Amino acid sequence: MSNGEIFxxxxxxxxxxxxxxxxxxxxxxxxxxxxxFEHVVVDTGQHYDYEMNRVFHDQLNIPEPxxxxxxxxxxxxxxxxEIIKCAEEVLLREKPVIVVVYGDTNSALGGALAAVKAGFKxxxxxxxxxxxxxxxxxxxxxxxxxxxxxxxxxxxxxxxNNLRNENVPGIVHLVGDVHVYILKKQLxxxxxxxxxxxxxxxxxxxYILVTLHRAENVDDPNRLVKFLRLINKIxxxxxxxxxxxxxxxxxxxxxxxxxxxxxxxxxxxxxxLGYIDFIKLMNHSRMVLTDSGxxxxxxxxxRKPVIVLRKNTEWVELxxxxxxxxxxxxxxxxxxxxxxxxxxxxxxLLGDGSAPWRIxxxxxxxxxHT
Numbered sequence: 001m002s003n004g005e006i007f008x009x010x011x012x013x014x015x016x017x018x019x020x021x022x023x024x025x026x027x028x029x030x031x032x033x034x035x036x037f038e039h040v041v042v043d044t045g046q047h048y049d050y051e052m053n054r055v056f057h058d059q060l061n062i063p064e065p066x067x068x069x070x071x072x073x074x075x076x077x078x079x080x081x082e083i084i085k086c087a088e089e090v091l092l093r094e095k096p097v098i099v100v101v102y103g104d105t106n107s108a109l110g111g112a113l114a115a116v117k118a119g120f121k122x123x124x125x126x127x128x129x130x131x132x133x134x135x136x137x138x139x140x141x142x143x144x145x146x147x148x149x150x151x152x153x154x155x156x157x158x159x160x161n162n163l164r165n166e167n168v169p170g171i172v173h174l175v176g177d178v179h180v181y182i183l184k185k186q187l188x189x190x191x192x193x194x195x196x197x198x199x200x201x202x203x204x205x206x207y208i209l210v211t212l213h214r215a216e217n218v219d220d221p222n223r224l225v226k227f228l229r230l231i232n233k234i235x236x237x238x239x240x241x242x243x244x245x246x247x248x249x250x251x252x253x254x255x256x257x258x259x260x261x262x263x264x265x266x267x268x269x270x271x272x273l274g275y276i277d278f279i280k281l282m283n284h285s286r287m288v289l290t291d292s293g294x295x296x297x298x299x300x301x302x303r304k305p306v307i308v309l310r311k312n313t314e315w316v317e318l319x320x321x322x323x324x325x326x327x328x329x330x331x332x333x334x335x336x337x338x339x340x341x342x343x344x345x346x347x348x349l350l351g352d353g354s355a356p357w358r359i360x361x362x363x364x365x366x367x368x369h370t
Contacts, residue, residue, distance in 0.1 A: 012037045012367055014123075015096035017087060017115075019044030019071070019107030022294050025275060026102040026125055028060035029178035033356035036364060040094050044083045044107040045070040059276045060186070076106060076137055083110025084117070091118050097367050098123055098150070104142040104293075116148045121370075123363060124170075125178060127152035128159030129293075129314035136216060138293075142314075146170070151366055153359050155350055158316050171366070175358040176351015179294065183279065183301050184353055190280040197284060200241065200268055207268075208238050209285040213245035216329075217291050217309065221255040223329055227309065228252070228260040233334040235266035238286060243270045243278070289327075289337070296324055297350055305342050317349045 014037045018027050027041070043065035069086040071079055083106065091099065091114060099115035100123045101108040108124075115122045127146050131139050146152055146163060149170045154160045155177035163172050197204070210231060218224050231240050242261075244252075252258060261267050273281065279298065282288060288299040291309045296318060299306035306324045318324035322343030327336070 012364065013040065013094065013096045014038070014098050014100055014363065015040040015042060015091065015094055016100045016102070017042045017044065017083075017107060017111030018065075018102060019046035019069075019083070019111075020103075020105040021272075023102045023105055023107055024060070024062065025182060025294065026178050028062050028275075029182035030100075030125065030356040030359060031062055033360035036360055040067075040096060041065040042067045042069065042087060042090055042111070044087070044110065045072055046079060046083070046105065046107045059274045060182075079106040080110045080113070083107060084114045087111050087114035088118050091115060091120055096120060098363060100125060100363075101145060101149075102126060104129070104138040104145070106137075106141065108145055109141040112145045112148055121150040122148060123151040123153065123359075124149040125153050125359060126155055128154040128156075128163045128172070130159075130162045131310075131312045131314045133312050136214075139314075151363065153355070153362070155355070156315075156317055173358070173362050175362070176353070176355040177297065178355045178359070179297055180301060180351050180353040181356050183298055186275060187279055187283065187302075190276045191283070194277050194280040196273065196277040196281050200270065200281075202239065202241065202268075202281075202284070204284040205286045206239060207241050207285055208234055208287045208289060209282055210240055210242045210288075211245070211290040211292050211295050212242075212248050212309065214291045214310070215247070218245075218248045218251050221251070221257070224248075224251060224255060225257060225260070226329065226332055228257055230332045230334060230337075231267060232260060232264065234289075234338065235264055237338060239266050239268060241268045241270070241281060241285070243273045243281075245272060287338075291329075300324060301350070303345050305340060307337050307340065321346050321349060323349065 045068055067090050071082045098121040101111045102125045112122050124145050129142055133139055146168050152170045152172045153175045160174050234240055283302050288304050288306045290296055296306050296308050297315055300318050300323045307327050308324050309327055309329055311328050319326055325340050
């Protein structure tokens with residue numbers, strides 16, 4: 001399936017709502033396929049640092065958003081409320097035939113609620129994922145979004161079964177994960193253009209990549225201490241590269257934990273990286289430790305051993321097929337982590353890379369018949 005096979009109807013106006021780092025990557029994946037529509041992009045400004053926002057537009061050829069809402073940081077309730085209020089004004093002005101939201105961020109939740117309350121149809125890209133841990137804000141977000149969406153695009157068979165079990169009222173389509181396409185597209189570009197290894201003084205397979213950002217992991221000082229101690233222990237064996245999320249960086253300083261990482265030449269702290277630098281860094285790493293949903297499946301796609309620093313994951317196929325290892329944040333064991341080996345690589349757990357065009361074609365057909 002290719003974009004050339006889809007009938008182009010520019011009379012269909014769709015509107016994408018994004019606002020956080022994972023949203024931009026998904027938007028980049030579908031943007032080419034969505035050229036069959038008149039496509040309006042709204043950026044809520046949930047993430048506003050250059051490394052978390054603008055760099056993705058610069059590196060992934062996503063045009064400037066038509067609207068930037070400037071919501072900024074704040075509590076979950078504040079962010080969602082501001083997004084609903086600001087997005088509704090744009091929706092009533094633009095009057096799209098459908099609103100597309102991505103993943104499980106506050107931007108996706110606020111955008112979906114603004115749309116459905118204002119009488120617009122909603123399509124959810126990356127629907128049906130469940131960790132079954134309602135203490136995770138993302139779990140609440142994704143459940144609510146799924147139950148107000150008209151079209152639900154799921155990346156895996158488990159996600160499909162989750163929605164069937166919940167009897168969601170919308171129409172569900174198994175399309176695969178959009179990350180498969182964008183990673184395949186951008187990896188050769190990253191290998192050619194990124195100088196991140198030289199910039200950080202790294203050699204291939206000589207370091208472990210760590211990312212850490214989830215509120216349940218970094219907002220609790222006792223748990224954050226355990227992670228930083230783990231990083232220190234691992235650094236006795238390999239270099240550790242730790243691109244530090246703004247929330248994580250702020251909490252390390254606020255909790256007085258800077259000394260746990262200071263003066264250790266084997267720990268390389270950096271600002272958050274753009275997608276091009278990050279996937280090259282991951283592709284040349286020895287192992288990946290992360291609490292990110294996106295990073296754990298990108299590591300799988302790059303055939304890297306990946307340790308998921310959480311008690312559970314919404315990407316259950318990766319764990320069930322021994323492509324990823326769950327590691328309880330309250331019971332960290334560096335020997336278990338360093339000695340773990342994934343099973344034989346299983347092709348196609350997340351689809352074949354055609355998801356963006358499947359999504360565009362399905363939206364087009366749906367709108368013509370409703």
